[in-house]
Amino acid sequence: MSDNHWLTRPATIRLLWIVFIAVLALTVAAGFWWPGEPHFEVERLFGFNAAYGFLVCAAMILGAKALGVVLKRRDDYYEERAHDD
Incomplete structure (x- = not known):
């Protein structure tokens, strides 16, 4: 950009x-x-859905970063394979 x-x-x-x-x-x-219809007692807390959504979103971001570390490859990963043929 x-x-x-x-x-x-x-x-x-x-x-x-x-x-x-x-x-x-x-x-x-x-x-x-x-107010909605809470299924569990903790859902009755004010702002629970917003806090839960924030925490789950943060956990997904951290999980994606961890997955990126596990799956990351070097920039020349495929170039080396082409020379092995």
């Missing part, structure tokens, strides 16, 4: 953070009006 791309501008990044935080806050606040 070029340095002038709209996603790399500091003003755009700041606006995206504000929008994302506002959407997340509204999602958590919606729990006041739509």
Whole structure:
């Protein structure tokens, strides 16, 4: 991407953070009006779904990074195989 791309501008990044935080806050606040039907007692805690979603997302990111370490190959991995033929 070029340095002038709209996603790399500091003003755009700041606006995206504000929008994302506002959407997340509204999602958590919606729990006041739509409490849902909890299946387990822990689900009755305010903001449980948001916290659970955040923790699961963080765990998936860490798992993907760990998987990347396990599956990573050198840049010339396939070039060496071509010479073996």
